[in-house]
Amino acid sequence: MIMEFNRELDARGLHCPLPILKTKKALADMTSGQVLRVLATDSGSVRDFQAFAKQTGNDLLSQTEENREYVFFMKRK
Structure with a gap:
């Protein structure tokens, strides 16, 4: 899909909390309903993105992992 x-x-190559901080900044520059695709290599980012979505109300539409690379799709609230 x-x-x-x-x-x-x-x-990619950034460690906690930088992927979340950069995601927060990117989402702030987007309009409601837009989707951000995030590429990350930090294994802790899976848990971090789930918590970030719950805390902020932004939707975590999808998260996948392939070859230790994580792809997240976040929808701005």
């Missing part, structure tokens, strides 16, 4: 997105954030 190919998911449409409005913007992409490359957070």
Whole structure:
């Protein structure tokens, strides 16, 4: 399944909390309903993105992992 997105954030090589902080900043620059695709390599980011979605109300539409690379799709509330 190919998911449409409005913007992409490359957070590969960054460690906690930088992927979340950069995601928060990117989402702030987007309009409601837009989708952000985030690429990350920090294994802790799976748990972090789930918590971030709950705390902020932004929707975590999808999260996948392939070859220790994580892809998240976040929808701005």
